Amino acid sequence: MQLGAEILIESLRKENVRVIFGYPGGAALKIFDALKDAADIRTILVRHEQGAAHAANGYARASGKVGVCMATSGPGATNLVTGIATAYMDSIPIVAITGQVATSMVGTDAFQEVDITGITDPIVKHNYLVQEAGDILRIIKEAFYIAQSGRPGPVLIDIPQDVTAAMAENIDCKKVDLRGYKPNITGHIRQIKQVIELIEKAERPLICAGGGMNSARATEELLYMAENAGIPVTTTMMGRGSISQDHPLALGMLGTYGLAAANMAVQACDLFIALGMRFGDRVTGATAKFAPHAKIVHIDIDAAEIGKNMRVDVPLVGDLKVVLGQLNKRLQSKENLSWRTEIAEIKAKYRAKKMEAEAEEEISVADVIENLNKGLTNDCIVTTDVGQHQIWAAQKIKTNLPGKFISSGGLGTMGYGIPAAVGAQVACPDCNVYVITGDGSFQMGMPELGTALEQGLPLKIVLINNQTLGMVKQLQDHYCQGRYSSTEFSKSPDFHHLALAFGALSLRVAKRQELAAKMEEFVQHRGMAIMEVVVPARENVYPIVLAGSGLDEMVGT
Amino acid sequence: MRCWGGGKVKHTLAVLVENRPGVLSHVAGLFSRRGYNIESLAVGETDDPSVSRITLVVEGDAKIIEQVSKQLNKQVEVIKVNDITEEETVDRQLLLLKVNADIAVRQEIMQIVEIFRCRIVDIGRRSLIVEATGDDAKIQAIIKSLQSFGIMELVRTGRVSIVRGQK
Numbered sequence: 104m105q106l107g108a109e110i111l112i113e114s115l116r117k118e119n120v121r122v123i124f125g126y127p128g129g130a131a132l133k134i135f136d137a138l139k140d141a142a143d144i145r146t147i148l149v150r151h152e153q154g155a156a157h158a159a160n161g162y163a164r165a166s167g168k169v170g171v172c173m174a175t176s177g178p179g180a181t182n183l184v185t186g187i188a189t190a191y192m193d194s195i196p197i198v199a200i201t202g203q204v205a206t207s208m209v210g211t212d213a214f215q216e217v218d219i220t221g222i223t224d225p226i227v228k229h230n231y232l233v234q235e236a237g238d239i240l241r242i243i244k245e246a247f248y249i250a251q252s253g254r255p256g257p258v259l260i261d262i263p264q265d266v267t268a269a270m271a272e273n274i275d276c277k278k279v280d281l282r283g284y285k286p287n288i289t290g291h292i293r294q295i296k297q298v299i300e301l302i303e304k305a306e307r308p309l310i311c312a313g314g315g316m317n318s319a320r321a322t323e324e325l326l327y328m329a330e331n332a333g334i335p336v337t338t339t340m341m342g343r344g345s346i347s348q349d350h351p352l353a354l355g356m357l358g359t360y361g362l363a364a365a366n367m368a369v370q371a372c373d374l375f376i377a378l379g380m381r382f383g384d385r386v387t388g389a390t391a392k393f394a395p396h397a398k399i400v401h402i403d404i405d406a407a408e409i410g411k412n413m414r415v416d417v418p419l420v421g422d423l424k425v426v427l428g429q430l431n432k433r434l435q436s437k438e439n440l441s442w443r444t445e446i447a448e449i450k451a452k453y454r455a456k457k458m459e460a461e462a463e464e465e466i467s468v469a470d471v472i473e474n475l476n477k478g479l480t481n482d483c484i485v486t487t488d489v490g491q492h493q494i495w496a497a498q499k500i501k502t503n504l505p506g507k508f509i510s511s512g513g514l515g516t517m518g519y520g521i522p523a524a525v526g527a528q529v530a531c532p533d534c535n536v537y538v539i540t541g542d543g544s545f546q547m548g549m550p551e552l553g554t555a556l557e558q559g560l561p562l563k564i565v566l567i568n569n570q571t572l573g574m575v576k577q578l579q580d581h582y583c584q585g586r587y588s589s590t591e592f593s594k595s596p597d598f599h600h601l602a603l604a605f606g607a608l609s610l611r612v613a614k615r616q617e618l619a620a621k622m623e624e625f626v627q628h629r630g631m632a633i634m635e636v637v638v639p640a641r642e643n644v645y646p647i648v649l650a651g652s653g654l655d656e657m658v659g660t
Numbered sequence: 661m662r663c664w665g666g667g668k669v670k671h672t673l674a675v676l677v678e679n680r681p682g683v684l685s686h687v688a689g690l691f692s693r694r695g696y697n698i699e700s701l702a703v704g705e706t707d708d709p710s711v712s713r714i715t716l717v718v719e720g721d722a723k724i725i726e727q728v729s730k731q732l733n734k735q736v737e738v739i740k741v742n743d744i745t746e747e748e749t750v751d752r753q754l755l756l757l758k759v760n761a762d763i764a765v766r767q768e769i770m771q772i773v774e775i776f777r778c779r780i781v782d783i784g785r786r787s788l789i790v791e792a793t794g795d796d797a798k799i800q801a802i803i804k805s806l807q808s809f810g811i812m813e814l815v816r817t818g819r820v821s822i823v824r825g826q827k
């Protein structure tokens with residue numbers, strides 16, 4: 104016989120959990136008590152439960168493993184919700200464990216009781232309310248299996264206080280048996296043949312790699328296909344890292360905030376091969392105008408994605424690594440020379456433009472990214488917050504491998520960057536982890552600097568200070584005739600002293616001439632460093648595809 | 661059974677699920693979240709007590725119903741989803757209806773009950789309770805025939821359906 108809480112820890116151990124991001128409370132008392140004795144599991148105390156969920160997310164994305172977060176009942180659990188939704192939208196495998204009031208109190212509005220399984224129903228892949236300590240092992244096993252198999256996603260496990268305190272037989276569970284859950288792995292052979300035929304016939308094929316490429320870690324297979332069959336590759340924001348930015352076939356990010364060349368290629372192609380993407384509205388612009396000359400092949404592990412947002416000519420359901428392998432085996436080598444020349448011309452024609460400086464010392468965000476790029480090596484990880492800085496980073500930052508560019512794509516959660524970096528740094532202690540954030544987002548994610556300080560994480564934070572909620576300000580430029588409502592900060596905290604308060608090296612740059620030297624100092628610093636870069640508020644992200652427009656109808660190319 | 665109206669189709673979905681708490685609200689949530697009203701719902705254990713079958717009728721755009729079915733299929737507790745709208749099915753629902761029945765009209769009501777092959781299951785001083793089973797059309801017809809007497813109370817279950825023949 105064993106205590107429920109101990110069974111829980113042992114079950115987590117069986118899943119090779121090494122790190123838990125958590126925050127304690129009354130209903131989770133027993134769990135944290137048991138964690139105290141688990142020397143092989145590192146419990147990282149965060150500063151806000153949302154940070155725990157984001158850290159688990161960053162950990163999962165950087166490591167390719169399941170991230171684990173933990174919170175108490177009631178407010179602890181609800182504080183996780185935004186983080187769980189963020190993981191859900193980006194298909195990131197995390198397991199969230201919450202304490203719950205005792206079984207006998209459930210449903211009585213007891214102190215710190217919320218129906219967290221009810222609340223999270225639409226934003227988890229699956230959730231559990233544990234009824235008996237004897238079920239814990241099986242449930243943990245299932246949860247980890249569900250979180251990381253098929254299309255990954257968050258799983259929540261709610262455990263009442265009395266269940267963690269009860270004694271039970273620790274019944275071993277050898278195999279997961281879920282009759283309602285059997286992900287399709289191998290592609291259907293008839294459809295494989297159809298796709299091969301389409302690729303062979305196509306004169307202007309284009310691959311688009313989405314977030315599924317990062318979860319499947321199928322970069323090699325993708326590269327082989329692109330090079331062997333002469334197919335240029337664009338990526339979604341979530342697909343960044345599927346192909347090196349410097350690869351001659353790479354076009355960069357597409358979408359309403361995408362690179363002009365990538366968008367023009369989409370509109371010109373005659374075959375659009377979607378790999379692990381969901382045709383979100385930020386990718387397609389007006390769906391009716393998307394890739395007007397193209398047949399569309401949609402390859403995804405989730406059958407429910409096929410035809411959800413976009414017409415499709417050949418659907419193919421399966422694991423990308425397996426399916427690309429199946430395709431590569433049959434695919435003839437091909438050059439597509441004239442199409443590739445055309446692509447090269449498009450790329451040359453649509454070079455990114457910089458904001459025109461009003462004064463010589465004025466810094467454009469593009470300058471910041473360019474300077475940072477010089478300091479990046481292939482193993483560096485970059486997380487971002489949400490806003491204009493995120494888009495600039497997604498367009499230009501030189502991270503070239505899967506799991507190295509970490510950003511909240513689907514939910515667009517401000518306050519994600521710093522806690523995600525905490526998770527990524529814990530997963531990869533030897534990599535340099537950078538955060539690109541804005542003055543708005545920074546103030547949402549700031550509490551987790553306390554975590555970074557305590558854990559001795561040498562995060563490098565680039566704080567782009569444009570004195571505004573820039574992205575929304577830009578929308579007000581486009582849609583509200585430049586009437587700025589609640590988007591300008593008339594006062595901000597002294598970021599320099601804030602950085603010092605968290606024990607970080609604090610750098611501040613307001614002149615372009617100083618940028619390179621300060622960046623050098625920043626990159627070289629061994630501990631946590633925060634570099635505030637002051638930029639003008641007027642700079643907007645271009646090109647942009649406005650509501651109702653197709654990808655080739657960009658403003659500001 | 662199909663009813664056309666306004667480009668929308670009534671769909672009958674037969675959903676096999678794990679017989680566990682929370683599963684029904686989960687399934688229902690997938691519809692309500694998209695603003696779809698479930699018109700009829702019947703849930704019960706199957707021959708395997710660990711499996712429940714949910715039969716639900718929902719009206720909606722065919723593409724969206726297909727999307728919801730796929731989302732249903734994705735749920736861990738959902739074992740199988742069948743859209744049996746196009747199938748040859750036997751459909752039944754149960755109706756209990758309390759109708760005003762003074763001595764003067766009692767005979768007439770009993771004749772109607774006989775014609776429809778339903779049953780009188782309770783007799784009060786001024787009322788009768790009628791029990792009927794049948795498909796949608798039959799249930800509608802009974803209600804219509806008894807309306808003029810004054811219906812005091814009416815309850816009906818959701819529809820249950822089963823596909824004819826081998827399937």
Ligand SMILES: Cc1ncc(C[n+]2csc(CCOP(=O)(O)OP(=O)(O)O)c2C)c(N)n1
Pocket residue numbers: 488489490491492493515516517518540541542543544545567569571572573574575
């Ligand atoms: C939690 C949350 N609240 C609100 C928004 C809406 N929003 C999107 S971008 C943005 C502004 C971000 O400002 P900042 O972090 O300073 O970045 P900038 O756009 O200036 O680079 C806002 C408010 C959001 N994405 N997330």
